[in-house]
Amino acid sequence: MTAPAPILRMTGIGKQFPGVKALDGVDFRLLPGEVHALMGENGAGKSTLIKVLTGVYDIDAGEIELAGRKVAFAGPQAAQRAGISTVYQEVNLCTNLSVAENIFIGREPRRLGRIQWRRMRQRAAELLARLEIDIDVSAPLSSYSLAIQQMVAIARALDIEARVLILDEPTSSLDAGEVAQLFRVMRRLKEQGIAILFVSHFLDQIYEISDRMTILRNGRLVGEHLTSELSQIELVGKMIGRELADLERLGAKPAAESSESSAGKPVPLLEARELGRTGAIEPFTLTIHEGEVVGLAGLLGSGRTEIARLLFGADHAGTGSLRIGGEQVSLRTPRAAVSRKIAFCSENRRAEGLIPDLTVRENIILALQAARGWTRPIPRRRQDELVDKYIKALSIRPPDPDQLVKNLSGGNQQKVLLARWLILEPRLLILDEPTRGIDVGAKAEIQRLVAELSDGGMAVLFISAELEEVLRLSHRVGVLRDRRLVAQLENGDDLTTDTLTETIASGARS
Amino acid sequence: MSRTLRPLLNPVLRHRMLWPVVILAALLLLNLFFTNGFFKVEMKDGHLYGSLIDIVRFGAPLILVSLGMTLVIATCGIDLSVGSIVAISGALACLWISELGDQNSIGGVLTAVALGLGLSVALGAWNGFLVAGIGIQPIIATLILMVAGRGVAQLITDGQIITVNSSPYKLIGGGYWLTLPFGIIIVIAVLALTAFLTRRLALGLLIESVGGNAEASRLAGIRSRGVLMMVYAFCGLCAGIAGLMISSNVSSADGNNAGLWIELDAILAVVIGGTSLAGGRFSLGGTVLGALIIQTLTTTIYSIGVPPETTLLFKALVVTIVCLLQSPAFREKAFRRRRRPAAAASASAEEEAGEERVGVSA
Numbered sequence A: 001m002t003a004p005a006p007i008l009r010m011t012g013i014g015k016q017f018p019g020v021k022a023l024d025g026v027d028f029r030l031l032p033g034e035v036h037a038l039m040g041e042n043g044a045g046k047s048t049l050i051k052v053l054t055g056v057y058d059i060d061a062g063e064i065e066l067a068g069r070k071v072a073f074a075g076p077q078a079a080q081r082a083g084i085s086t087v088y089q090e091v092n093l094c095t096n097l098s099v100a101e102n103i104f105i106g107r108e109p110r111r112l113g114r115i116q117w118r119r120m121r122q123r124a125a126e127l128l129a130r131l132e133i134d135i136d137v138s139a140p141l142s143s144y145s146l147a148i149q150q151m152v153a154i155a156r157a158l159d160i161e162a163r164v165l166i167l168d169e170p171t172s173s174l175d176a177g178e179v180a181q182l183f184r185v186m187r188r189l190k191e192q193g194i195a196i197l198f199v200s201h202f203l204d205q206i207y208e209i210s211d212r213m214t215i216l217r218n219g220r221l222v223g224e225h226l227t228s229e230l231s232q233i234e235l236v237g238k239m240i241g242r243e244l245a246d247l248e249r250l251g252a253k254p255a256a257e258s259s260e261s262s263a264g265k266p267v268p269l270l271e272a273r274e275l276g277r278t279g280a281i282e283p284f285t286l287t288i289h290e291g292e293v294v295g296l297a298g299l300l301g302s303g304r305t306e307i308a309r310l311l312f313g314a315d316h317a318g319t320g321s322l323r324i325g326g327e328q329v330s331l332r333t334p335r336a337a338v339s340r341k342i343a344f345c346s347e348n349r350r351a352e353g354l355i356p357d358l359t360v361r362e363n364i365i366l367a368l369q370a371a372r373g374w375t376r377p378i379p380r381r382r383q384d385e386l387v388d389k390y391i392k393a394l395s396i397r398p399p400d401p402d403q404l405v406k407n408l409s410g411g412n413q414q415k416v417l418l419a420r421w422l423i424l425e426p427r428l429l430i431l432d433e434p435t436r437g438i439d440v441g442a443k444a445e446i447q448r449l450v451a452e453l454s455d456g457g458m459a460v461l462f463i464s465a466e467l468e469e470v471l472r473l474s475h476r477v478g479v480l481r482d483r484r485l486v487a488q489l490e491n492g493d494d495l496t497t498d499t500l501t502e503t504i505a506s507g508a509r510s
Numbered sequence B: 001m002s003r004t005l006r007p008l009l010n011p012v013l014r015h016r017m018l019w020p021v022v023i024l025a026a027l028l029l030l031n032l033f034f035t036n037g038f039f040k041v042e043m044k045d046g047h048l049y050g051s052l053i054d055i056v057r058f059g060a061p062l063i064l065v066s067l068g069m070t071l072v073i074a075t076c077g078i079d080l081s082v083g084s085i086v087a088i089s090g091a092l093a094c095l096w097i098s099e100l101g102d103q104n105s106i107g108g109v110l111t112a113v114a115l116g117l118g119l120s121v122a123l124g125a126w127n128g129f130l131v132a133g134i135g136i137q138p139i140i141a142t143l144i145l146m147v148a149g150r151g152v153a154q155l156i157t158d159g160q161i162i163t164v165n166s167s168p169y170k171l172i173g174g175g176y177w178l179t180l181p182f183g184i185i186i187v188i189a190v191l192a193l194t195a196f197l198t199r200r201l202a203l204g205l206l207i208e209s210v211g212g213n214a215e216a217s218r219l220a221g222i223r224s225r226g227v228l229m230m231v232y233a234f235c236g237l238c239a240g241i242a243g244l245m246i247s248s249n250v251s252s253a254d255g256n257n258a259g260l261w262i263e264l265d266a267i268l269a270v271v272i273g274g275t276s277l278a279g280g281r282f283s284l285g286g287t288v289l290g291a292l293i294i295q296t297l298t299t300t301i302y303s304i305g306v307p308p309e310t311t312l313l314f315k316a317l318v319v320t321i322v323c324l325l326q327s328p329a330f331r332e333k334a335f336r337r338r339r340r341p342a343a344a345a346s347a348s349a350e351e352e353a354g355e356e357r358v359g360v361s362a
Helices: A046-053 A076-081 A099-104 A117-130 A146-159 A176-191 A203-209 A232-240 A245-261 A304-312 A334-339 A349-353 A360-372 A380-393 A410-422 A440-455 A467-473 A497-506 B002-014 B018-034 B051-074 B082-098 B106-134 B138-157 B167-174 B182-200 B203-212 B214-219 B224-250 B262-272 B284-303 B308-326 B328-334 B336-347 B352-361
Strands: A008-017 A020-030 A035-039 A061-066 A069-071 A084-087 A164-168 A195-199 A212-217 A220-226 A270-277 A281-288 A293-297 A319-324 A327-329 A342-345 A428-432 A459-463 A476-481 A484-490 B042-044 B047-049 B161-163 B252-254
Touching: A008 A046, A020 A046, A020 A061, A035 A046, A035 A203, A046 A164, A046 A195, A076 A084, A084 A146, A099 A117, A099 A146, A117 A146, A146 A164, A146 A176, A176 A195, A176 A203, A203 A232, A212 A232, A220 A232, A232 A440, A270 A304, A281 A304, A281 A484, A293 A304, A293 A440, A293 A467, A304 A334, A304 A342, A304 A428, A304 A459, A304 A476, A334 A342, A334 A360, A342 A410, A349 A410, A349 B214, A360 A380, A360 A410, A360 B203, A380 A410, A410 A428, A410 A440, A440 A459, A440 A467, A459 A467, A467 A497, A476 A497, A484 A497, B018 B284, B018 B308, B051 B082, B051 B182, B051 B203, B051 B224, B051 B262, B051 B284, B082 B106, B082 B138, B082 B161, B082 B167, B082 B224, B082 B252, B082 B262, B106 B138, B106 B167, B106 B224, B138 B252, B167 B182, B167 B224, B182 B203, B182 B224, B182 B284, B203 B214, B203 B224, B214 B224, B224 B252, B262 B284, B262 B308, B284 B308, B308 B328
Parallel strands: A020 A220, A035 A195, A035 A212, A084 A164, A164 A195, A293 A459, A293 A476, A342 A428, A428 A459
Antiparallel strands: A008 A020, A008 A061, A061 A069, A212 A220, A270 A281, A270 A319, A319 A327, A476 A484, B042 B047, B161 B252
């Protein structure tokens, strides 16, 4: 099997930032008509490599060849003109403009200075048709789902005569159906000879779509492999550079305990009876005991987050009753929930979790300070103790309490958010997608932490789109479908991701 | 030689208060050429006199209003009504004093002060209620009182300028205590109180948190409504004190003109001081510097004899320059030729060869 000549070849790329070698002699090649996955933990150099490739950064060493010609990009526009288009994780389009306007913004077809609206709409529709999408291009972008918005971003990228398409975490906010749609489009583009560079934290997706992968670790090239020739375990081992014994060991634990955990405890920590909210979640009944990990599984939008928000008082329940420690309560605000030792890490770290402009220290003590009120500041020495303790315990990188939280990587931001709640010593910890968008190493650490906390008697409500993760950690799994809690399954040997998937799909009560 | 100095200078050069300080110093130096003995401070009858003292004394109301404004802006809000509150508080106090049998009675003046400040706090709380309770955008919520407040002030003064002749009241804006103008002492006290509340107690953290991300703050258990109410009420209080000071200084209350446009100067002072209009981090020291810059600018305009018809234009010009200098993006562009080698030096600090190359080019 002879490979065609690479459309893109990078050799010996080096990039240095003050104090860090972000890239060190990295080779990378991209063949036309392939989907190439770029793999590595957070901080391995993936983003830097992409930014070098798209002209955002200059390189200190090495050279880039595009279609056999040596190139040096002065900026993102130059890279784009050369045929390298990028679609970033956060769709950066204007949701208030129409689909057609978004595709052609800045490059509107004009005649005598006037924009030719009809021609623009026509061409937009044609472009989207190439991606097998048939929508009203004059409707505002905001009226379409995130997946469609992503496709629009891709259409925009393709119209610039792309030969190389870079998709940076395109699937992190899509549900399974939308991912499938995106993959169909990617396969189509592949057939048209476009080289696609794909970055994702979801290993299953990598294995489904990619032909070849390049693995980076600490700014160095670990290797280039055909996806079909590398097992997932081998891949993860190469990414984090150590054996996955930790993860394996975790695997069997909760299942073994599950039989005794929920039995023999008379008063449940939390008992929701027919709790519901119109338009968000149908009335559900759920009990959680001390030291128990209850998982919630279901598709995006199936009501997982809505349950969490009701139990935390972030939304008001319309129906039903809630008991905490046997006492009837009505949680009108998150504050009321916090005072009853319930903590909630939102799935949306940036919008609902962290205060980006504050430091790691301030973000960590925030909930404790809020609970104490502003008249009783936490003494500086106590702050240092608490913050140092959790920076160590959760190995937050960099271990600098005065670093602004916005400068941390996603995984470390998640740990800061966890630390904020852990210093409150909650009785119930609600984790909504705590491992989304973070690397394998941090993911394993967070999973281990959840197991430890529940061993220590803390109750955990664990929400995740990754069924393996839910199964690995939970004693009991609640399954959601169409805003309804359809089943609660004890975790045992007979419960597998297949049975879970089946329950999600069929909605059968067991 | 420049290389040995750089590590020492870097903390200074990177400090975010650097540019406001440079600008203030430049303005003060400019005055030196136009006013004899500008920097002279002398003691007369146990009182301190001098141009520098005057700048702080006349700038006192602006500093006070700006302090309140800083906290409001840190919550990602804005308060346009401070000018009207200035007028209302002065008008109410003067009205009360003018109807006293003995305008020099300490008790009467204290009551007048309490009335003025009480109403100011209530008006501030009203703003807070509109913003936090009802959820109106701050610029609109406070615009209501900005417009209506002038009317209220004129209702209080009955459309006239109320003059008073009260020596205890005169102390607030025109008197001296412990050799210093009383206004300066008030500013120091309010600044100390604000710093204590926000930095020694935890109010500052909660304000920055609410301003940085309101929804995340709510989910962290912060009573953001309470924080907002408090901040707007405090801003009203600051404006109220400024109002007393202004009316006391001229012994009269002018519902129309007292504190006119002071909200714009205050917002400007806050921004020059490095607090972002997008909320979050705030700097009290920066705000005081900003207010002093604006007051010095006003003084300078008079002292260098800018023709009256061009004063506004001149002020706008200086303010534009100040804001540009404050912007890192602009500095990057303007000083690019000097910055490039510096950036390269830090990037290749480990490579000796590279360092020498930079040494030559620098």
